[in-house]
């Protein structure tokens with residue numbers, strides 16, 4: 001799939017920022033063939049509101065962005081299959097609108113947000129982040145989203161709240177992979193409250209200047225760039241604030257391989273492979289993996305005094 005995409009969209013076709021306003025023209029010129037074939041419901045994202053003007057962020061990297069076709073065709077989203085090409089092929093059954101996001105638990109004012117109202121209310125920015133999968137590949141993705149903290153401010157966590165428990169939609173009709181037992185459904189993830197309040201933690205509603213495709217976690221997904229990609233849970237329907245550390249899908253299925261924290265750490269290997277290096281999608285040579293995926297300046301303080309080998 002990747003090789004076929006490369007023939008359509010060369011390395012040089014990385015979209016410069018200036019083209020964001022004219023994304024449609026870019027797609028017609030560059031990726032219409034690939035996108036048209038992959039998304040029978042190609043018109044569906046148009047039902048989502050336009051993202052409008054995105055504020056620039058000082059947290060964005062200037063590294064070369066991974067081409068759009070790779071970002072949308074090389075995915076992990078086990079609700080639609082376990083091969084990298086499965087989500088782009090199969091996620092057409094997901095209906096990202098209408099969509100509600102429940103935020104409840106240890107909060108003063110539990111709320112149910114309609115996705116479109118939420119997108120209008122929140123300050124949308126572009127965040128160009130590195131994404132490091134635990135499988136030792138990485139990308140650079142221009143997300144559109146807002147700080148998770150801005151959502152938490154709307155519900156006011158109580159003094160008992162110490163963690164967030166996230167859940168993906170649970171509906172085997174829309175997510176056929178949930179009929180298989182590859183993970184315990186729904187997909188679940190969690191953060192400590194102080195991690196969630198860190199300015200790097202965002203909820204993304206778009207990438208490359210347009211609403212998220214289903215395979216990337218439409219209509220709303222978490223992005224925590226200093227942690228392995230599996231923490232960045234897709235298609236979220238519920239966020240519960242809790243006193244206790246919540247269970248997480250990958251930790252449930254393989255606790256010795258996937259911890260709760262899952263901070264990117266080149267010195268702590270996965271039991272079955274090294275984490276010292278990674279393959280940036282589109283590059284030939286592997287590169288060194290950076291502590292906290294290069295975001296240590298912003299997040300290292302969260303883990304002061306913790307044994308990161310034990311809390312992996």
Ligand SMILES: Nc1nc2c(c(=O)[nH]1)N[C@H]1C(S)=C(S)[C@@H](COP(=O)(O)O)O[C@H]1N2
Nearest residue numbers: 075076077078133168187229230232233234
């Ligand atoms: N609900 C759900 N969220 C998920 C996953 C998944 O299988 N199901 N896979 C995770 C993994 S392993 C990675 S690397 C990232 C990939 O995000 P992307 O496909 O948008 O690049 O999504 C994460 N979020």
Ligand SMILES: [Mo]
Nearest residue numbers: 133134229230
């Ligand atoms: Mo991953």
